[in-house]
Amino acid sequence: MRRLLSETPDIIDTIFTAREQAYCEGKRRRYEHLAARFAAKEAVLKAFGTGIGQQMRWIDVEIVNDLRGRPSVELAGEVAAWATRHGLLELDVSLSHTSTLAIAQVIAVWAAEAG
Amino acid sequence: MSADIFGAVQTAVTDALGVDEDEVTPEATLLDDLGAESIDLLDILFRLERKMGVKIQAADLAAYVQGGIPDDEFGDADGIITEKGLAQLKKALPQIDEGALAGNLPAEKVMSLFTVQNLADMVAARVANKDN
Numbered sequence: 001m002r003r004l005l006s007e008t009p010d011i012i013d014t015i016f017t018a019r020e021q022a023y024c025e026g027k028r029r030r031y032e033h034l035a036a037r038f039a040a041k042e043a044v045l046k047a048f049g050t051g052i053g054q055q056m057r058w059i060d061v062e063i064v065n066d067l068r069g070r071p072s073v074e075l076a077g078e079v080a081a082w083a084t085r086h087g088l089l090e091l092d093v094s095l096s097h098t099s100t101l102a103i104a105q106v107i108a109v110w111a112a113e114a115g
Numbered sequence: 116m117s118a119d120i121f122g123a124v125q126t127a128v129t130d131a132l133g134v135d136e137d138e139v140t141p142e143a144t145l146l147d148d149l150g151a152e153s154i155d156l157l158d159i160l161f162r163l164e165r166k167m168g169v170k171i172q173a174a175d176l177a178a179y180v181q182g183g184i185p186d187d188e189f190g191d192a193d194g195i196i197t198e199k200g201l202a203q204l205k206k207a208l209p210q211i212d213e214g215a216l217a218g219n220l221p222a223e224k225v226m227s228l229f230t231v232q233n234l235a236d237m238v239a240a241r242v243a244n245k246d247n
Contacts, residue, residue: 001154004154004157004158007158008158008161008162008165010161011157011158011161014157014161014172015157038154042153049194049223050186051153051177051223051226052153052173052174052176052177053174053177053181053186054174054177054178054181054183054186055174055178056173056174056177057172057173057174058157058173078174
């Protein structure tokens, strides 16, 4: 993440929302926080089984933090529309990061299929 | 397609993945053969945008391969590519062996068939579109 953003700084707006950038900005371990958020976005899309599908954007999956720092996921655009169509009820996310690794786990709860 | 476009794609892939240029052959698949991950795809696409002046988003790769066919028509209930999906796939990825893949290609594995040449073809189409 550090290399990517150092070599291609403009790419940040493609991957992270303004809120995500603001949260990580100024943190001593900024790149770790950003890497963990990217891992979480991937984890969400993998939990959905879509990867980045048609018309989906990385910024459609946003990791936001409450006042105590607890992360949660907010969806927008085509990703939100896909989740609604498929009966997503709840998403929980957990992030961890070190200087060399960023890990995210996501639990998605879906409505039971009719019938 | 001009050699310039393939050369630009080859350079972008080589630089983003840190692999040797001679590994980045037309038939090499980005994910399986060259080990690209989703963040690497972003890096490659952004490098191409700067070099070629055409913006390609990660979702555009899926759209190029899937041809705008909705997910539930591209794959069946078990996640296997449908006949319609496979016909579209053959248009986007002409190197694939439809017969061998019919009835047993999971939709989630489709991008693992995407080669350097497929990316170059996609960039060429975008460049032509921009110029017209």
